[in-house]
Amino acid sequence: MNFQGQHRRTIEEADAIEADAEAREAGVPEVARHRGRRRYAWIGTGASIVLFVVSVFVLWHLSQDITWAQLSAAMSATTGRQFAVAFGFVVVSYLFLTGYDALALRQLRIKVPYSVTALASFTSYAVSFTLGFALFTAGTIRYWIYSRHGLTAAKIAALTVIAGFTFWLGMGVVLGLSLIIEAGQLAGLAFTSIRINQGVGLAALASVLGYLAWVSAKRRSVTVKHWRLELPGASVSIGQMIVGIGDVCAAAAVLYVLMPPEMSLGFTTFLAIYVLAAMLGIASNVPGGAGVFESTVLIALSYVPREHVLGSLLLFRVCYYLVPFAVALLMLGAHEIAKRLDGRTG
Numbered sequence: 001m002n003f004q005g006q007h008r009r010t011i012e013e014a015d016a017i018e019a020d021a022e023a024r025e026a027g028v029p030e031v032a033r034h035r036g037r038r039r040y041a042w043i044g045t046g047a048s049i050v051l052f053v054v055s056v057f058v059l060w061h062l063s064q065d066i067t068w069a070q071l072s073a074a075m076s077a078t079t080g081r082q083f084a085v086a087f088g089f090v091v092v093s094y095l096f097l098t099g100y101d102a103l104a105l106r107q108l109r110i111k112v113p114y115s116v117t118a119l120a121s122f123t124s125y126a127v128s129f130t131l132g133f134a135l136f137t138a139g140t141i142r143y144w145i146y147s148r149h150g151l152t153a154a155k156i157a158a159l160t161v162i163a164g165f166t167f168w169l170g171m172g173v174v175l176g177l178s179l180i181i182e183a184g185q186l187a188g189l190a191f192t193s194i195r196i197n198q199g200v201g202l203a204a205l206a207s208v209l210g211y212l213a214w215v216s217a218k219r220r221s222v223t224v225k226h227w228r229l230e231l232p233g234a235s236v237s238i239g240q241m242i243v244g245i246g247d248v249c250a251a252a253a254v255l256y257v258l259m260p261p262e263m264s265l266g267f268t269t270f271l272a273i274y275v276l277a278a279m280l281g282i283a284s285n286v287p288g289g290a291g292v293f294e295s296t297v298l299i300a301l302s303y304v305p306r307e308h309v310l311g312s313l314l315l316f317r318v319c320y321y322l323v324p325f326a327v328a329l330l331m332l333g334a335h336e337i338a339k340r341l342d343g344r345t346g
Helices: 006-026 030-063 068-076 080-107 114-131 134-149 153-181 183-190 194-217 234-258 267-284 292-300 306-345
Strands: 221-224 227-230
Touching (some): 080 114, 080 306, 114 134, 153 183, 153 234, 153 267, 183 194, 183 267, 194 234, 234 267, 234 306, 267 292, 292 306
Antiparallel strands (some): 221 227
């Protein structure tokens, strides 16, 4: 589950492509278009900084009364069974992430062995989740692996854009259904009303269904200069939606099983909290949504002892980010050694 904003940026890039095409048709000068993009970029950057600063302040305020002894005790209370189940869901989530690239390659009509797709997808996500700067880290790893199999930089960029749609289709469905199904319980946790929750949920589902209807009516594409990207049709888009749902649910399950027994929420309710925290983390543009994600979960679960929730959040970071990051580095090293050995024997 990508928190650092890669998917949001890829969708924004697709929107910018479409906006540029429309602007050229309307006769808007190139200089004016660049100025407009810079202005909106500064607005987005400023909003991200404000969100991050506020979240860090909230996190500091919520955790200032927690001692290291309390936090350590809360973390040590986690059982071996919880860790085993959590790591099982980590594996499931990253398997779904490989489906992001697999579906994108299918849409681009490019045949690459699944072993290569899995390696490029897992390592790029695992590294960018931890280090951030996804356009550089994930893009570099993807290019390093896929370019050896004939993919150009333009094809890899297209793959990244399509993967972004997979993520947001899944997020939209999960958010919409959880807000509708658990509207009452979430109203008390999020200090909203049932009607607001149901309205937002319906809007999210309507957006997803509207997109599916839009790409089903005829072939859709975005074009900028000499680069054209054909968007997935109905069948691939439905596959993207299923893969995205699986990824989001599995990632949320990692944190859910690490939560203390004092948290009595059902998984559907918790899922809505997780998705909201993840979306705010993405909006912050901070690697892994650090600080923003934790603050949101702590506020929503304010009835649970804070040291227990914070301990679970730290363990989630270890299980979902640090361990896959270490495994990814080992896999990249082994892959490079294997390639060099093949080159010498060849």
